[in-house]
Amino acid sequence: MKVLAAMSGGVDSSVAAARAVDAGHEVVGVHLALSAKPGTLRTGARGCCTKEDAADARRVADVIDIPFYVWDFAQQFTAEVVEDFVAEYATGRTPNPCLRCNERIKFTALLDRARDLGFDAVCTGHYARLDDGVLRRAVDVAKDQSYVLASLTADQLAHALFPVGDTTKAEIRAEAARRGLAVADKPDSHDICFIPSGNTRAFLTERLGSRPGELVDEQTGEVLGHHHGVYGFTVGQRRGLGLPHPAPDGHRRFVVGLQAETGTVRVGSAQRLDVGVIEADRPVWAAGAPEGPLECVAQVRAHGGCASAVAQAVNDRMLVQLREPLRGVARGQAVALYRPDPDGDVVLGSATITATR
Numbered sequence: 001m002k003v004l005a006a007m008s009g010g011v012d013s014s015v016a017a018a019r020a021v022d023a024g025h026e027v028v029g030v031h032l033a034l035s036a037k038p039g040t041l042r043t044g045a046r047g048c049c050t051k052e053d054a055a056d057a058r059r060v061a062d063v064i065d066i067p068f069y070v071w072d073f074a075q076q077f078t079a080e081v082v083e084d085f086v087a088e089y090a091t092g093r094t095p096n097p098c099l100r101c102n103e104r105i106k107f108t109a110l111l112d113r114a115r116d117l118g119f120d121a122v123c124t125g126h127y128a129r130l131d132d133g134v135l136r137r138a139v140d141v142a143k144d145q146s147y148v149l150a151s152l153t154a155d156q157l158a159h160a161l162f163p164v165g166d167t168t169k170a171e172i173r174a175e176a177a178r179r180g181l182a183v184a185d186k187p188d189s190h191d192i193c194f195i196p197s198g199n200t201r202a203f204l205t206e207r208l209g210s211r212p213g214e215l216v217d218e219q220t221g222e223v224l225g226h227h228h229g230v231y232g233f234t235v236g237q238r239r240g241l242g243l244p245h246p247a248p249d250g251h252r253r254f255v256v257g258l259q260a261e262t263g264t265v266r267v268g269s270a271q272r273l274d275v276g277v278i279e280a281d282r283p284v285w286a287a288g289a290p291e292g293p294l295e296c297v298a299q300v301r302a303h304g305g306c307a308s309a310v311a312q313a314v315n316d317r318m319l320v321q322l323r324e325p326l327r328g329v330a331r332g333q334a335v336a337l338y339r340p341d342p343d344g345d346v347v348l349g350s351a352t353i354t355a356t357r
Helices: 011-022 051-064 074-090 097-116 154-158 169-178 200-208
Strands: 002-006 026-033 068-072 121-123 128-131 134-137 213-217 223-227 254-259 264-268 275-285 294-299 306-314 317-326 334-338 347-356
Touching: 002 011, 002 097, 011 026, 011 051, 011 121, 011 169, 026 051, 026 097, 051 068, 074 097, 074 200, 097 121, 097 154, 134 347, 294 317, 306 334, 317 334, 317 347
Parallel strands: 002 026, 002 121, 026 068, 213 264
Antiparallel strands: 128 134, 213 223, 254 264, 275 317, 275 347, 294 306, 294 334, 306 317, 334 347
């Protein structure tokens, strides 16, 4: 196959590209320039897609002897990921920018261009597995990224390669060292790539300005404090509320709801976070929409937040009834569904959460 390897400059995508070469594919490496003004240097695990990352990717391409290019995707990334991120927070939702990037950049914009140029597949360093077009969790559960890939369609998965999903991270680093790749010990990027400072609230404040509102007790309606914007909060948040005292019973308060239209942040006890039903839109079903109830395991965060559930397709939407409650489920997050067998590693579908109860 003719394969386009998306090379971020990190160890995972580097080994993925090398494995694609070993598999006999005709491989071309490409680094996506996602920022109009990329920084010169990374700071440890802060940020990615810098000039340094592009240089690292180029050096790896030289070692594994493949052609290498840098493609400017800054405009698409800003519109489809950064602006979407800001707009979602402004409405009191909690988006996942990594999921959006996979969905709209790597496996829409990049894949479309790759196919137009005659490539058969896009290869990435994501920790996930593909088995005859079926998306599965990675062998390394701690690094598994199937959750942020679950929104990909069957057609997109048919043109994807995830060569490192059957290997642990430690083994990938060891392999990179054996191959003589200088990125073998390069730190992983843990923060949102376009917020290298790690300060999401400051990033949003700069773009959205001050939008004052009240922090209100969920049960009594008492105004407990004030804030500068609902975008600074997410459901389940405990720290940074700015409340001088705990609840009368001595327990800590949590964000239990956000109302952007009134600027209200509702706070309450941990028990008020319990969710039993999830409503979601824009569903993607791995094997087509089910005709009836679908037994599954629902996951609402990239790592953790899992519960046994029953899902249904209802008028082009998804309804998920949890058998045990989950906490900290926010609008804008994704809910991914997995097959409820002992392994629980087969992805059944995904959708964007619009409401909970």
